[in-house]
Amino acid sequence: MTNIIPTILQILLIIIALAIVFHKENFTIIILIASFGLIAATLYALNQAPDVAIAEVAIGSAIIPLIYVISISRQREFIILDRVNHDMHDLDEMNEEIYMILTNFVNDYDLRLNVCSDIEGSAEELTKELNVDLIISYDEILKRFEFKGKSSSILMKRLKEMTKDYAYISVITLKEGESID
Amino acid sequence: MNPILSFIVILIGVYGLATSKNIIKSVFCVTIIEAGTILLFLNFGVYEGGLIPILNAIGIEIVDPLPQALMITTIVIGSTITSLALMLCIKIFHHYGSIEWKVVLKGDK
Amino acid sequence: MIKRISLVFLLGFILYLFSTSIENLADIYNSAGKDFFRDNGFYDTGSMNLVTAIYLDYRLFDSLFEAGILLIAVSGVMWISQHNTLEKNATFMLDKQKTPELFITFSRLLYPVMLLFGMYVIINGHLSPGGGFQGGAIVATAILILYYIDISKSIDVNKILTIEKFLFILLLSIAFLSLITRNEVFTNFIPVDGSAGMKSIFLILLNIVIGAKVALGLIAIFTAFLKEGR
Numbered sequence: 001m002t003n004i005i006p007t008i009l010q011i012l013l014i015i016i017a018l019a020i021v022f023h024k025e026n027f028t029i030i031i032l033i034a035s036f037g038l039i040a041a042t043l044y045a046l047n048q049a050p051d052v053a054i055a056e057v058a059i060g061s062a063i064i065p066l067i068y069v070i071s072i073s074r075q076r077e078f079i080i081l082d083r084v085n086h087d088m089h090d091l092d093e094m095n096e097e098i099y100m101i102l103t104n105f106v107n108d109y110d111l112r113l114n115v116c117s118d119i120e121g122s123a124e125e126l127t128k129e130l131n132v133d134l135i136i137s138y139d140e141i142l143k144r145f146e147f148k149g150k151s152s153s154i155l156m157k158r159l160k161e162m163t164k165d166y167a168y169i170s171v172i173t174l175k176e177g178e179s180i181d
Numbered sequence: 182m183n184p185i186l187s188f189i190v191i192l193i194g195v196y197g198l199a200t201s202k203n204i205i206k207s208v209f210c211v212t213i214i215e216a217g218t219i220l221l222f223l224n225f226g227v228y229e230g231g232l233i234p235i236l237n238a239i240g241i242e243i244v245d246p247l248p249q250a251l252m253i254t255t256i257v258i259g260s261t262i263t264s265l266a267l268m269l270c271i272k273i274f275h276h277y278g279s280i281e282w283k284v285v286l287k288g289d290k
Numbered sequence: 291m292i293k294r295i296s297l298v299f300l301l302g303f304i305l306y307l308f309s310t311s312i313e314n315l316a317d318i319y320n321s322a323g324k325d326f327f328r329d330n331g332f333y334d335t336g337s338m339n340l341v342t343a344i345y346l347d348y349r350l351f352d353s354l355f356e357a358g359i360l361l362i363a364v365s366g367v368m369w370i371s372q373h374n375t376l377e378k379n380a381t382f383m384l385d386k387q388k389t390p391e392l393f394i395t396f397s398r399l400l401y402p403v404m405l406l407f408g409m410y411v412i413i414n415g416h417l418s419p420g421g422g423f424q425g426g427a428i429v430a431t432a433i434l435i436l437y438y439i440d441i442s443k444s445i446d447v448n449k450i451l452t453i454e455k456f457l458f459i460l461l462l463s464i465a466f467l468s469l470i471t472r473n474e475v476f477t478n479f480i481p482v483d484g485s486a487g488m489k490s491i492f493l494i495l496l497n498i499v500i501g502a503k504v505a506l507g508l509i510a511i512f513t514a515f516l517k518e519g520r
Binding site: 003006007010011013014017018020021026029033036037040043044047048049050051052055056059060063064067068071072074075155156 | 186196203205209212219224233244252
Binding site: 184185188189192195196199200225226233234235236237243244245246247249250251253254257258261262264265267268269271272 | 294297298301304305308309312315319321323324327328331332338339340341344345349352353356359360363364366367370371418419421423424427504507511514515518
């Protein structure tokens, strides 16, 4: 009779491992990760190993899910810094079109748009330090909107293809200052 | 208490590592392989009627303490390696904009 | 599709090989090692917890390398994130939405209890289940709560990394002390015919050093992640 409980727990561990391998969304996998760690710790305690069980609970239930949440929390947003002077009203039409293009572009990749407009600093420093994805500004002399972003990002290439037909938008890509290697 | 069920967990981890499209999922399949390995090691010393390896009185029946000492270091090292891998994954996301293996392996052209 | 099915068949074949090779597990297993630990473990090392006796006295060499791997991983994470080590606080991550009042009050109640429990697990490593590695992880989780209680708290990462490096050198020097008293490296520095009570001083000292090292390393990793994950 007492041999049934470890067998049931081991079969539950196999089912959770299968659910993790075959699931598609990233956020629900994190909860499955925490429950995997807890059931594994119970199995270690039932196998007469209390030291290993304490280590697994402390590390696998608090520290590991926190690190996973932090590392995937940034992947749902696309951050835009808007530096256009909105007091001039003759740009309103083109402004609306630009935001329609950006909304369509963001919906293709299943992200959310996050627009902010009050951070100081030069363009290179901002893309490196704060990881802003796109900076919009309006050039008075050439009468054009400029989009600035990193040159190695896949999203910037796609944005370049999407805005080829519009004459008043130009996409400028910046290379990073120094690379890791 | 069954070594074969622990081995099945290891094999599920290997399958997930070979066919995953996400970088984050393949980092977690390494953790699944480690949990299965620890269960397999602990199964090799246990027997019916054995007790935990802490001596209350000298000379009672205990379980083998050597695999447990090795597995404690395995858990701690596994968590630090996971954090190093995830830091690299965050940097890849900032550089390329997505975390699929196909996109990252193509490089920037 | 064909690749996946052939992968499943290959894994099934490996499972069959494994199950035929461990049919007589009870005959293969040799219990001489377990009997040696049960008979001589307490008198040689002075600890009732045999797992602590193994990784702090009989196999101290492996624990030194594990502490070295922790040091390398922490410095690797710091270098990859290019974390400006004079940067102070983590407000950029947490002020996106306001944390609820209930959470802050509950964390204030919980923080001293968790810290006390972590220190108890570290110091009583040789008498009950616990030890340096487990207690270090609990203390690191307790200090993580501080980021939620006080948003404007500042932790200087430079000092934490310096203290951690000194703790590793201290660990190595305590392990080398036994060369003078017993003519062997990497074991207890109290002579062989001392009482079991005296020998447990070495275990408590090493447990405290290892627990502090693990806790500081994990705090440094958390700070790097909180800054990177904006």
